[in-house]
Amino acid sequence: MARLNLLEETRYEKLPVTVFDTPKDGSIHVAQRIANIIKEKQNSKEKAVLGLATGATPIKVYEELVRMHKEEGLSFSNVVTFNLDEYYPMAAEDAQSYVSFMNEHLFNHIDIPKEQINIPDGTLKLEDIPAFCLEYEKKIGDLGGLDIQILGIGRTGHIGFNEPGSAPNSGTRLVTLDDLTRRDAARDFGGKSFVPTKAITMGIGTIFKAREIILMAWNGKKASIIKKAVEGEISSEVPATFLQLSDNVEFILDKDAAKQLTRFNTPWLVKDCIWDEYLIRKAVIWLSNTLKKPILKLTEDDYNNNGMAQLAVEKGPVYNINIHIFNKLQHTITGWPGGKPNAEDKQRPERANPEKKRVVIFSPHPDDDVISMGGTFIRLADQGHDVHVAYQTSGNTAVWDDDVLRFVEFSNDFSEKMGMAVPGQREMYENMRKFIESKKPNQIDTPEIQTVKGLIRKGEAIAGARYSGLNDDHIHFMALPFYESGKNQKNPVTQKDVDLTKELLQKIKPHQIFAAGDFEDPHGTHIVCFNIILKALEQLKDEPWVKDCWLWMYRGAWLEFETHEIEMAVPLSPQEVERKKNAIFKHQSQKDRPVFPGDDSREFWQRAQDRNSETARAYNDLGLAEYEAIEAFVRYKF
Structure with missing residues (x-):
């Protein structure tokens, strides 16, 4: 009976799917399956032939395999590996190469003989690639084929670099990358313009020959493409749908990646x-x-x-x-996000008392506050609440280099004009200019340049917060250490990040906290910052004020809450929409063309305005009142 029930639940799914609670659970499961193949082959004195993938998805699988090697004695001496793909052109020693990736996450930590590692060569001459691809296929065939192939999935539905339009019988070859794939890789390369336009990839036909195929996907960003791959019609527009034709495939997902499948959604x-x-x-x-x-x-x-x-x-x-x-x-709709004084509040999303609330708005980047909840920010200040804003990071990786030169040039000219020139200032400027002129993609900025970029973001944040109604003593810059690495790959979170957050919370003792709950942020900064807040509150849980503190999550920069999730909806008038837009405009370095725009071509103010209008329209379509715009919030019960 249980089997019949499961078949009924999964009847929309056209291939086997297993869902785990977390990416870690799923990764450990996949790593164990790989380890079992290796051990079985060892027992029969055979080579284990593994097809491996790169990107964020398999990292925890590799971590677990490394752990098994170091702690359980799992040997890789009988393992031969074939990687799915490599950018072209790409030198093996480049930080963005898949050779570097595999060495960092797996090969440098296990006992696999180097001659048993195979990765497409990104340094070949163009005319030599077809012969190399044929030899790559032959090498796999001579070893009896792949015992297992692990895959991730791109948001275009690509597997390997088999982009939309790929044929189901395609072999290893040179391909042109989809624009969305290049945008997704932009942060690793320091901008989309530095991402190669081509790659060498195993074909779908090559992947199909593996005796076992596991496609893994973690987090909600992959949910929509997973639904297409699992429940959609087979189409070259979504290459992963070709896996529906295989009898040897399984999708391993976490709950967030599976959330749009019919049985969950x-x-x-x-x-x-x-x-x-x-x-x-x-x-x-x-x-x-x-x-x-x-x-x-x-x-x-x-x-x-x-x-x-x-x-x-x-x-x-x-x-x-x-x-x-x-x-x-x-009852979710309120014009009083801090609670309405002297009003019966049983049907309102926020408490009426205390009438004047202490509020802290945490902003992961220096503009998330006004982009995501600028209208509510302004209204809280207008309604007399004691509002603080805390910018958790400097945002100094997201400023264009030419802005640095422009600001330093102004500083030089101003200092000299006023007779206050600082010794060595011109020399420092020349050094900055030389560095920028010779700067390589994703190269870490000098400390001086990092400082200038941080000051640019700080000045814009102050202007936006002042415009929203705050005095300077209510504007806080935390510069959490995890972020201040000077590069896209951030430092691990430490207790210092949590202590800085606790210190601020203890100082304010807020009744309300607003924090970014927009975990689709492609930088990953939002969820890190949110978890730091949670850790701080957990460690402060015995403080009396914490028991009376409510935590509201906002979104807006990258996506919005679903209508059924919304617990507080703050309507904005046309005038308030205009004020919010003006607050966003204070962040001039992020206007027109930000360094890391994600895959949304609209400017941040346009995204925010459109999403707020869409939320208002969604309420109206359900039969509720028609508003110009609505900012949405969900309360986090901690």
């Missing part, structure tokens, strides 16, 4: 559900959006014809369900 379509408040709200909003009908116009037939008959029977009549969810959504 809309479970009422495939099974009976336990209808708690959250799931009812999600289902009713889904039904309203699917049928393009306001909530209060949904009928019993609508429920019955769209997989929600169980809900209608168990919690009906349906009109009562509709009214209940409509009222719940109505």
